[in-house]
Amino acid sequence: MDVNFPSIQSFYSRELQPSSQGTSDGLSKSQKPGDGFTSSEVEAVLDPLSRPWKPSRHYETCPISLLETGPHNYQISGRIVNFADNFRDQGFHFLVVTDGSGAIAVKVYYIKVSDYQLLLGRRVTIWTTFIGDSTGASSGSIPFCSSTTTLYPGRNGATHIIVHNDDPGSDGDRILRCPLECNLKEYEYLPALMTLKSFLSTGYDLGEGKILVCVRSVGPRRTVQSKKTQQTLEMVEVGIFDDTATCVLKLWEGKVPSAKSWVPNETILLISKPTYKNRGTSPELGIGFSSMVDVNPMFPDADWLRNKVKSMAKKQSVYIPFPSNTWDTERAINGPDRTLFTIADVEDRVRHPESIVDFTGKMNVVILEMKLMEHWRKGTLCYLECCNMPLYSNKPVAICKNCELKRDLVLNQRIIGSMVDESGMIAANKLVWRDGAWTQLFFGSAADETQEVDSEPDLIEQSWEDLTTLGTESLRYMEEFLLYSRVTLTFGWSSQPEKVCVLGVEW
Ligand SMILES: [Zn+2]
Structure with a gap:
C-alpha cells in the first residue's frame, strides 16, 4: 500500500504534478496541498508506529498459559524464542513468544518490513483483543503453543506490540528468563534436557530433545547460493559447546542478526527441538519451525554450565596482558x-x-x-x-x-x-x-x-x-x-x- 498521500485532497492533487516523483518530500515542500491537517497528524498516518502507544481501554495482564480463547483484552509479556520475518512473503512476521508458563504464536502484520528488529531472546509486550486456538493450525505442532493471536500495529488502535531493546543488567533485561517446564521452586531437572554429545549421537532421533550449550564462536555473515531455488541466502555459523561436545549451529536469513550480540564463552542457549543434519563430515544443528531458543535462560542447569564454562576458560586462558602501569x-x-x-x-x-x-x-x-x-x-x-x-x-x-x-x-x-x-x-x-x-x-x-x-x-x-x-x-x-x-x-x-x-x- 502506498501511504504517501495523507488525505483526500492530496490524493486528487496527484495528477497535477507529473514531474514530481511522488516522494513525500516533494509534496511537503512546494506543493503542499494545505488540506488543514497538522504535520503531526500527517506523520501519524505516514508512520503510525512513531506515536507513543496509549491504549484507550483496559487490558488484563495474563500469563500465557492462562489465556482464554475468544475476544479478550490481554496484555502479554514474553520473549521471542523463534520467529520468521515476512513469513512466506505473506506480509506478516510470525513470532513464537514464551513467558515460562506457555507459548503463543503471534502474527504481526507490518506496515514496513523493517519496523521491528526481531532477535531471538528479545522481550516483547503485546496488546491484543482476540486469542485463537492453535489446535489444527500449523503452530499447534510447536510445543506448549496452544494459542495464537494476530496484531495490526498502527492500523487499528486496539492491538500493538513493542519489541524492547533492554540495556544489559536493567530490570527488563532480567525478567522472563525462566524456560518452559521449569518449576524453580522444586527444580530437579528439565524434562528431555540432554548433553550435546547424547543429542548428536542418538538424541536427535527422539524429536523432543533439548540442549543447553554455550556459544563458542560466531562466524562472519556469509551469503550462500541455494541449490534448490537458486536464491542467495544469508547464513552465519555459530560454534556451540557444552562439557561433552562441540558442534555448529547454523542461522539463516532473518535470524542471522540474532547472533551478532552473542558473546563466545558467555552466551548460553537452551535450544529445544533443534534440527539435525549430517552430511557425512560433521553434524549441523539449526532452528526449525517448532524449535525454541532461550537466550541466557535463568535456571539451575544454566548456572551450572555458566560456572563450568568459566572454569574451563580459566584453564585454557592463555593471554595475560602485561600490567604496564604497576611499576616504574x-x-x-x-x-x-x-x-x-x-x-x-x-x-x-x-x-x-x-x-x-x-x-x-x-x-x-x-x-x-x-x-x-x-x-x-x-x-x-x-x-x-x-x-x-x-x-x-x-x-x-x-x-x-x-x-x-x-x-x-x-x-x-x-x-x-x-x-x-x-x-x-x-x-x-x-x-x-x-x-x-x-x-x-x-x-x-x-x-x-x-x-x-x-x-x-x-x-x-x-x-x-x-x-x-x-x-x-x-x-x-x-x-x-x-x-x-x-x-x-x-x-x-x-x-x-x-x-x-x-x-x-x-x-
Ligand atoms: Zn575478536
Whole structure:
C-alpha cells in the first residue's frame, strides 16, 4: 500500500504534478496541498508506529498459559524464542513468544518490513483483543503453543506490540528468563534436557530433545547460493559447546542478526527441538519451525554450565596482558633498590598472594629450554585473546575470526620452556613479559657490546617484532644462542594478575 498521500485532497492533487516523483518530500515542500491537517497528524498516518502507544481501554495482564480463547483484552509479556520475518512473503512476521508458563504464536502484520528488529531472546509486550486456538493450525505442532493471536500495529488502535531493546543488567533485561517446564521452586531437572554429545549421537532421533550449550564462536555473515531455488541466502555459523561436545549451529536469513550480540564463552542457549543434519563430515544443528531458543535462560542447569564454562576458560586462558602501569620500569631496573632474589626466594614470598604487596627485584637465571622453533612451526609465535578465544599467528598482527578486527599480538611467552638457578626452576610460560624485555633478550646482547656504559641499550631501532621477519636459519641460530645463556631478569610481582612479570633483561 502506498501511504504517501495523507488525505483526500492530496490524493486528487496527484495528477497535477507529473514531474514530481511522488516522494513525500516533494509534496511537503512546494506543493503542499494545505488540506488543514497538522504535520503531526500527517506523520501519524505516514508512520503510525512513531506515536507513543496509549491504549484507550483496559487490558488484563495474563500469563500465557492462562489465556482464554475468544475476544479478550490481554496484555502479554514474553520473549521471542523463534520467529520468521515476512513469513512466506505473506506480509506478516510470525513470532513464537514464551513467558515460562506457555507459548503463543503471534502474527504481526507490518506496515514496513523493517519496523521491528526481531532477535531471538528479545522481550516483547503485546496488546491484543482476540486469542485463537492453535489446535489444527500449523503452530499447534510447536510445543506448549496452544494459542495464537494476530496484531495490526498502527492500523487499528486496539492491538500493538513493542519489541524492547533492554540495556544489559536493567530490570527488563532480567525478567522472563525462566524456560518452559521449569518449576524453580522444586527444580530437579528439565524434562528431555540432554548433553550435546547424547543429542548428536542418538538424541536427535527422539524429536523432543533439548540442549543447553554455550556459544563458542560466531562466524562472519556469509551469503550462500541455494541449490534448490537458486536464491542467495544469508547464513552465519555459530560454534556451540557444552562439557561433552562441540558442534555448529547454523542461522539463516532473518535470524542471522540474532547472533551478532552473542558473546563466545558467555552466551548460553537452551535450544529445544533443534534440527539435525549430517552430511557425512560433521553434524549441523539449526532452528526449525517448532524449535525454541532461550537466550541466557535463568535456571539451575544454566548456572551450572555458566560456572563450568568459566572454569574451563580459566584453564585454557592463555593471554595475560602485561600490567604496564604497576611499576616504574626504569627505577626497577636502574634504581637504588635492586635486591637479588633466587627463584626459591620469590616462590616463598608469593606463596600467600593475599598477604603481600607488589615488589620488584632481580633474578640471575640460565635458560634451560627453548621452544622458539617449535612454536614457529606450529604458527603460534605470537598470540592474543580476542572475543574470549586465543588468536595465534607467526606475524605480530592477525585478524580475529569472530569480530574480524585487526589485532596487535604479543610474543608467545611459551617460546621459552624453562629457566633455572641454583635454587630451583621456573616454567617460563608462567611469566608475563614486557615488550621491551623481549627486545632486550633477543637483541640486547649485541647492543650491549657496543654501548657498555648505558645499561638500557638504545633499542628503538630494533624490537621483538623483528623476530617475526627472520627466516628458519636465523631463528634456529637465535634459539641455539639463547639456550643455556645466563641472563639477569628484572622482575616485578603483582597481585593483579598474580604473576611474575619480566620488566627487563640484562646480559
Ligand atoms: Zn575478536
